[in-house]
Amino acid sequence: MSEAAIDPVVAAAAGLGEDVVAISPRRLMWLRFRRHRLALVSGAFLIALYTLAAFCEFISPYGTVTRNDEAINAPPMSVHFFDAEGDFHLRPFVYAYHMEVDPETWIRIYTEDTDRKFPIRFFARGERYKMWSLFEIDRHLFTVDEDAYIHLFGTDPLGRDMFSRVFYGARVSLSIGLVGVVLTIVLGILLGGVAGYLGGLVDRAVNKVIEVLQCLPSLPLWMALSATLPVHWSPLLVYFGITIILSLFGWTSLARQVRGRFLALREEDFVMAARLMGANTPRVIHKHMLPSFSSHIIATATLAVPGMILGETALSFLGIGLRPPVVSWGVLMFQAQNPLVIELTPWQMLPGLFVVLTVMAFNLLGDGLRDAADPYSTAATQ
Amino acid sequence: MRSYVVSRLLGLIPTLAIISVIIFAVIQLPEGDVVSSTLDRLAAQGIAPTEEYVQNLRAQYNLDKPMLQQYALWAYNFLTGDMGYSYVFERPVNDLVWERLGFTLSITVSALLFTWIVALPIGIYSAVRQYSIGDYVMTTIALVGLATPPFLLALIFMHLGFEWFGVSTGGLFSPEFEDAAWSWARVVDMLAHLWLPMVIVGLGSAAFTMRILRANLLDELNKPYVVTARAKGVGPVKLVLKYPVRIAINPFISNIGLMLPALVSGEALVSLVMGLPTIGPLLLQSLLNQDMFLAGSLLMWLAILTVVGILLSDLLLAWVDPRIRFE
Numbered sequence: 001m002s003e004a005a006i007d008p009v010v011a012a013a014a015g016l017g018e019d020v021v022a023i024s025p026r027r028l029m030w031l032r033f034r035r036h037r038l039a040l041v042s043g044a045f046l047i048a049l050y051t052l053a054a055f056c057e058f059i060s061p062y063g064t065v066t067r068n069d070e071a072i073n074a075p076p077m078s079v080h081f082f083d084a085e086g087d088f089h090l091r092p093f094v095y096a097y098h099m100e101v102d103p104e105t106w107i108r109i110y111t112e113d114t115d116r117k118f119p120i121r122f123f124a125r126g127e128r129y130k131m132w133s134l135f136e137i138d139r140h141l142f143t144v145d146e147d148a149y150i151h152l153f154g155t156d157p158l159g160r161d162m163f164s165r166v167f168y169g170a171r172v173s174l175s176i177g178l179v180g181v182v183l184t185i186v187l188g189i190l191l192g193g194v195a196g197y198l199g200g201l202v203d204r205a206v207n208k209v210i211e212v213l214q215c216l217p218s219l220p221l222w223m224a225l226s227a228t229l230p231v232h233w234s235p236l237l238v239y240f241g242i243t244i245i246l247s248l249f250g251w252t253s254l255a256r257q258v259r260g261r262f263l264a265l266r267e268e269d270f271v272m273a274a275r276l277m278g279a280n281t282p283r284v285i286h287k288h289m290l291p292s293f294s295s296h297i298i299a300t301a302t303l304a305v306p307g308m309i310l311g312e313t314a315l316s317f318l319g320i321g322l323r324p325p326v327v328s329w330g331v332l333m334f335q336a337q338n339p340l341v342i343e344l345t346p347w348q349m350l351p352g353l354f355v356v357l358t359v360m361a362f363n364l365l366g367d368g369l370r371d372a373a374d375p376y377s378t379a380a381t382q
Numbered sequence: 383m384r385s386y387v388v389s390r391l392l393g394l395i396p397t398l399a400i401i402s403v404i405i406f407a408v409i410q411l412p413e414g415d416v417v418s419s420t421l422d423r424l425a426a427q428g429i430a431p432t433e434e435y436v437q438n439l440r441a442q443y444n445l446d447k448p449m450l451q452q453y454a455l456w457a458y459n460f461l462t463g464d465m466g467y468s469y470v471f472e473r474p475v476n477d478l479v480w481e482r483l484g485f486t487l488s489i490t491v492s493a494l495l496f497t498w499i500v501a502l503p504i505g506i507y508s509a510v511r512q513y514s515i516g517d518y519v520m521t522t523i524a525l526v527g528l529a530t531p532p533f534l535l536a537l538i539f540m541h542l543g544f545e546w547f548g549v550s551t552g553g554l555f556s557p558e559f560e561d562a563a564w565s566w567a568r569v570v571d572m573l574a575h576l577w578l579p580m581v582i583v584g585l586g587s588a589a590f591t592m593r594i595l596r597a598n599l600l601d602e603l604n605k606p607y608v609v610t611a612r613a614k615g616v617g618p619v620k621l622v623l624k625y626p627v628r629i630a631i632n633p634f635i636s637n638i639g640l641m642l643p644a645l646v647s648g649e650a651l652v653s654l655v656m657g658l659p660t661i662g663p664l665l666l667q668s669l670l671n672q673d674m675f676l677a678g679s680l681l682m683w684l685a686i687l688t689v690v691g692i693l694l695s696d697l698l699l700a701w702v703d704p705r706i707r708f709e
Binding site for chain 1: 396397400401404405408409411412525526528529530531533534537538540541544545639642643644646647648650651654655662665666669670672677680681684685688689692
């Protein structure tokens with residue numbers, strides 16, 4: 001989109017006066033978007049979450065498979081500044097676990113052992129890891145001394161740190177949403193654009209396929225398709241397989257919108273002008289038609305991400321999506337299938353909380369973007 | 383109206399044909415087939431089948447014929463009411479489907495009714511009292527409800543049911559009615575168990591419908607005719623219910639097409655978590671065991687259920703809204 005500068009002569013002729021300010025469409029959209037407080041907050045939250053997920057090796061004190069035999073199913077630790085005597089410490093610390101086994105139920109009960117303090121060290125050396133599988137580093141955002149341990153979100157039945165696993169899982173779950181949406185956009189624009197631009201028989205065929213796919217319940221078909229992924233596939237292949245399966249049914253609503261826009265824009269004068277000047281079809285579509293509704297595509301795509309994330313979570317939760325050793329929010333929830341888990345180790349439901357927050361943020365952001373992208377919407381001005 | 387009904391009914395045929403092709407393709411996708419997995423099972427038991435047995439097995443499942451013929455046979459058998467034999471459950475697929483389809487249908491339909499009953503008053507309230515505390519609370523609950531995966535809701539509700547009522551909330555029947563014959567007491571017992579899956583499955587779509595109703599009603603309430611009516615002294619209840627609500631309520635019917643697939647999906651997922659005797663758990667079992675005849679029939683039935691439901695909602699909409707049938 002170019003600057004929509006207003007010619008001073010035109011402005012004067014229209015009686016707009018000297019103080020007319022030219023605002024580009026993009027800036028206009030940003031001004032409208034800024035009014036949605038919730039959408040702004042959601043956007044900031046998502047940016048923060050994606051950044052954390054991108055640097056999850058550095059954020060997490062441990063790897064995904066590191067086990068702590070002293071803490072099996074241990075609850076989240078709380079960070080202290082004041083010790084048991086009430087003295088203030090500038091360096092925050094956590095207390096070690098004190099474990100007792102209930103003689104009747106054989107359930108481990110953990111309490112804080114106020115005699116053993118583990119000071120938290122920032123940017124200190126800890127477990128070695130490979131950042132983005134590229135360079136080997138041992139610095140972590142926060143960690144504790146070698147003989148100590150820290151589990152801010154508690155541990156799972158194998159004594160693995162939930163905090164680390166949640167953020168490693170965030171990388172997989174969040175990226176599946178993005179990669180899936182990119183595939184969805186490609187499919188949606190391609191098929192919707194072709195249908196809307198060419199019309200006729202192609203349009204009818206694409207429309208029928210959209211109609212059929214939209215009235216199919218997606219989860220049972222996802223289940224059937226992901227059950228067909230061969231067991232011997234590597235985790236990376238399964239990841240892409242699941243992503244493709246999720247976007248196979250997700251492109252329809254976007255394609256329908258794109259098609260509608262194309263049908264309307266086809267008749268516009270500027271498209272006719274471009275065609276008369278000798279622009280070929282791909283150029284007309286790419287240069288003249290797509291930019292005029294790219295903001296709508298972004299808004300619709302944002303609203304499509306939650307479906308992808310929820311789909312992955314549901315499939316992995318059922319055990320037919322991603323499988324361990326891959327860590328995703330769905331895989332983590334797979335361990336929490338029993339309602340007893342909520343009773344005994346509620347912190348294992350934390351990945352679920354992250355799913356809810358992420359989906360909510362995407363929904364709010366998408367709503368805000370959609371209102372901002374639509375110049376005729378009343379919701380933005382209310 | 384009659385021509386509209388006929389054209390919609392005729393349109394159903396190509397739709398179902400395309401769906402059957404998609405489903406047949408999906409169940410053909412996995413490596414291996416019924417025969418190879420049966421042979422694997424036999425081998426695990428130490429039985430070496432004869433060549434003749436293998437041939438017979440392949441012939442029984444039509445695997446020795448070309449793909450197109452396999453599809454034709456599958457479709458023909460489905461249409462004539464013979465869905466084959468499930469080798470995992472060692473029962474005819476017909477029996478398995480029929481004893482579960484009713485439960486799937488009743489949960490889905492009751493979730494739809496729940497959606498309407500909840501969304502209508504709350505949507506009206508939120509629109510009329512826009513930006514009140516009640517509106518904020520309801521909108522927040524709707525946002526959270528939309529974002530919570532149904533299986534998570536099921537886990538939480540099951541836990542709460544256990545905590546508050548001390549009863550196990552899984553399943554559709556109490557243990558004493560599990561295998562009992564149908565009786566009045568068994569129906570009552572089922573209804574007592576049905577409400578929980580109904581609420582869980584319906585919550586997401588109730589939130590969705592409520593938000594749409596609120597937005598539509600807000601648009602409607604700002605229109606001049608409402609202002610005129612108010613100026614003429616029409617009472618507040620009549621002012622809202624007489625016209626604005628009747629116009630804003632259209633999505634209740636037109637959105638069935640959007641909601642029904644989601645409800646069927648949610649129902650399958652919730653049934654898996656809560657151990658309900660519906661299609662969902664059976665589908666997962668059949669997929670994990672590569673019992674593709676069973677899986678294909680179940681997928682087909684879920685699709686038919688949704689497509690027919692959407693058709694009914696379209697007809698209902700045409701009946702309610704004359705603009706559609708004269709188009």
